[in-house]
Amino acid sequence: MAQRVAVIGAGPGGLISARWLLSQGFEPTVFEQAPILGGQWTGLRGISGVWPGMHTNTSRILTAFSDLAHGDERTFLPSDDVLAYLQRYAALFDVERRIRLSTKVTRIDRQGGQWVVEHGGDAEVFDKVVVASGRFRAPVLPEVPGLDTFTGSGGVATTFQFRGAERYRGRSVLVAGCAVSALEIASELAHSGAARVVVTQRRQRYVLPKFAAGVPSDHRIFTRYGTLAGEGLPPAEVDRQLREIVVEAGGSPEQYGAPDPGPSLFAAGVTLSQQYLPLVAEGRIAVRPWLRSVSGNEVAFGDGDTEPFDALVFGTGFALDIPFLSEDVARTLDVDAVHLDTDRHTFHPDLPGLAFVGMWDQSGGYFVPLELQARWIAYTWGGTIPAPDPSEQRGAIEAYRARRGMPQKTRMNLAALMFARAAGCEPDLDSWPELRRALLFGPLAPSCFRLGGPDALPGAADVFAREARAFGAIASNDMTPREQAYWSLLS
CATH class of the missing domain: 3.50.50.60 (FAD/NAD(P)-binding domain)
Structure with a gap:
């Protein structure tokens, strides 16, 4: 019998998690407190910080998942288009019917080797839980006298x-x-x-x-x-x-x-x-x-x-807000308004069967790293790749704790490559000499992470080459003088 996984949140992180869990044979149930899917992209008051008429500050190519392109050719999309894209994605990968809308999760706790999810006075037992409830939903007002x-x-x-x-x-x-x-x-x-x-x-x-x-x-x-x-x-x-x-x-x-x-x-x-x-x-x-x-x-x-x-x-930032974690789980993770003790923002060795998606603070678009993080989780739980070593996880958490009090914002490319390596799908430069410049200095398009590794896609090279050339900056495989100078420092 397939293992049941509770996914908390039907925004981009929850939808992409459910899609990849399905691909590994799990049975996900997605809990969403709002009456529609989409998370921040719904524009609903109290749920979303997206306002009418807002456009993305990330490009169309990097505001997408690897297996569904936008039909729109505009570079920066209106928020309504992103919401429609997420709706299409959920329908395409059979996630839509697995979402329980208007269902707010009030508590998550462990019970033996399983997890109890409470909502609306009911409690259900799941084999695993993915928390994808969003990093930007609890705005912070600074302390200003008067x-x-x-x-x-x-x-x-x-x-x-x-x-x-x-x-x-x-x-x-x-x-x-x-x-x-x-x-x-x-x-x-x-x-x-x-x-x-x-x-x-x-x-x-x-x-x-x-x-x-x-x-x-x-x-x-x-x-x-x-x-x-x-x-x-x-x-x-x-x-x-x-x-x-x-x-x-x-x-x-x-x-x-x-x-x-x-x-x-x-x-x-x-x-x-x-x-x-x-x-x-x-x-x-x-x-x-x-x-x-x-x-x-x-x-x-x-x-x-x-x-x-x-x-x-x-516009002074957001607190990390995961109110439904039990006291025991929150204590193990040492959660506060900024920090969450996890290995690479995802797992904790003392909480097997629990994972987090999209809960780090980042500059740049989230779609690409969200997909890579979701693949890492699904591949790990599904046995496609080896599970992380607990001692290495503890070392990663200790290193994270040592940085508490320092700026926590992560650049999108750092997060994407970290998850791609963990999932086994970082593209190999030597395997794609004709794409070398694009893979180094072009966009980290989702297609480049389907070139090799688990779930490699035929035709991904053509898609990535087209996306890298889309705006003319990577029209050939010849590096510019500045790119050559930068690369020479590493070579």
């Missing part, structure tokens, strides 16, 4: 609650944060009739346009070479190379009139946003130091200046 006294007519909200610029038309708005949601919302407000838009930030990040010189920026910076460089070169050299790529594509913020982020991209961070810096240069968005306090409708900034505002919008 914030609860704010009297502006537009109130205080988070970017997770933002549902369009209309309610802010004619108002002065302070947007707090420098991550993608804050910058995209500030840009939308400036374009949509807000009387004044000010961004307040703790530090200035580098800002990379979504599209530069005809190429999506996630094709430029989330490459396999970037992962190999991080493993084989001094951090300062990797920092220099990344900053060079970013500044060449979009300039440096101080050139637009924003603060200077400093010489280190690693220290400053980087955000994708197409319109933000040009709007700063035009004076339609002002940039201020971090807010120090609030009194009535007046906000005091770190430089001592004050300014009245009608509305405050905070």
Whole structure:
């Protein structure tokens, strides 16, 4: 009899997990608290931070799974198209009928060698559980003295609650944060009739346009070479190379009139946003130091200046929120608002039969690494690949714990290659000499992880070559002088 697996969440992570579990002979049941599948892409209040009219900041090719392409040829897709894609995917792989909608899981606990899942007053026993409930669903408001006294007519909200610029038309708005949601919302407000838009930030990040010189920026910076460089070169050299790529594509913020982020991209961070810096240069968005306090409708900034505002919008991150884990399980994982003790964000040796999908904080699109993580889980539980060694898992967890208190954001290419290696499907450069440049400096398209290993696909090489050439940057197998210079440092 096939083992039963409870999958918590019917967003991209839950759907791709169920698809690959099915391929390994498991019987997944997907629990979803919302009335429709899609997770963040539903746009439902309280469930999703996606607002009407929002477009992806990741390209079409990297916002897809390996066995279903988008029918749309636009580079950056509207959120409705992504939701429709997920619906098609669930139907194509027989996942749709296995989803229990409007079913909120309230507790997960272990019982002997099995797992008990409680929902709506009922309890069911499963052989295994995959938690794919989402990393970005509990927005955090920073502690700002007097914030609860704010009297502006537009109130205080988070970017997770933002549902369009209309309610802010004619108002002065302070947007707090420098991550993608804050910058995209500030840009939308400036374009949509807000009387004044000010961004307040703790530090200035580098800002990379979504599209530069005809190429999506996630094709430029989330490459396999970037992962190999991080493993084989001094951090300062990797920092220099990344900053060079970013500044060449979009300039440096101080050139637009924003603060200077400093010489280190690693220290400053980087955000994708197409319109933000040009709007700063035009004076339609002002940039201020971090807010120090609030009194009535007046906000005091770190430089001592004050300014009245009608509305405050905070894009200041999310807490890790997994409230349904039992006390015992949560204690074993040492869960807090930021950390979850797991081997490569997935397994814990003391919790066999439990896995997590998509619960790490990342820059860049999630679709590709989500699929690779789901394949790793399914292959491990299905016996396609050997299970991880418990002692190595404990070592990985100890290494993770040693980094607590340090920045936790992971670049998409690092996550993707980590999971691909674990799943046994990292493409071999020597096996594909005609694709060598594309595999190193081209996009980490999902098709490249079907070239070899378990579930290799006939025709994957043609698909990947076409996707690498889609925007003209990888039109031949001849490296550019800069690529040759970078590669020579590793070779």
